[in-house]
Amino acid sequence: MKQIRDQEARLARLLQNSLAPRHPRPEFVHSLRERLARLPSMPVLVEKPRHLARSVGLGILGLIGVIASALAAALVALRFLGWVLTSLRLAPKARPQPQVPDRELHS
């Protein structure tokens, strides 16, 4: 047990030594601050239209989806209605074609 505790303590010490705080290059810190100072106008110009375009695109896709679903549902309903009417013999039957004897045809 003591051995495990010692190992853990040593590992913790090793981590402490290995994960020392890092210092970014001063030029980097400075140039990033300058870039950030120039940035505030950009998000308004770039981010908002992008969000707007995404929303409009998703809206159009959604609308197309709804219309397609409605059409498909209507088609299925009509077919079902036709089947029901046919089953109940309520649908107008197709008038049978008069049978023409072969003789008349040949004469």
Add this chain to the structure above:
Amino acid sequence: MSANSEEARLIRRAKRDPQAFGELYERYVRKIYTYVYYRMGNEHDAEDLTARVFQRALTHIDGYQDQGLPFSAWLYRIAHNLVANWHRDHSRQQVVGLDEALGREVGDQPHELAEDEEERRVLLHALRHLPEERQQLLILKYAEDLSNAEIGEIMGRTEGAIKSLYHRTLLTLRDDLVEQVEHARPQDGEHARRVESRRRRSS
């Protein structure tokens, strides 16, 4: 005025005034850079992602809501998400990591120092193969010197959960190191012998 209320005031100002955001930036850039550096393993990517963290923070600070957590927790969360996205997008590319960076630094240093560096290299290699949240925990604890309670605030967990995760992480790391030594043995007998002898000495 307490540090928290002063920071809250600064954040409110930063929503309108870029100069105030600059103050927040100066306050946290080194911490975020350190975190990103240990997650990425090299300076170039660390700078790139640190810049993206602050750009994103600036563009979203309007929507930032004070929920009683330190502002740094929000920044660390942005950094964590960006690093995770980066690793997901580059998962098929080979990453030039801490190993090579450290390898260059070691150079012709004396034997003992080189041994320490080797041990560090092995440790950081093992660290970067831990699951993301465990890497985050160790970096916040050791590089940022945060308490379990503070880490819990950042990671959205209780102090007890962090303590438990930390303990499990140390055990995993220890086992990984032992495994690395075992694997290194056939290719690099000298290195393995050194690491193992140090491990034995220490235990």
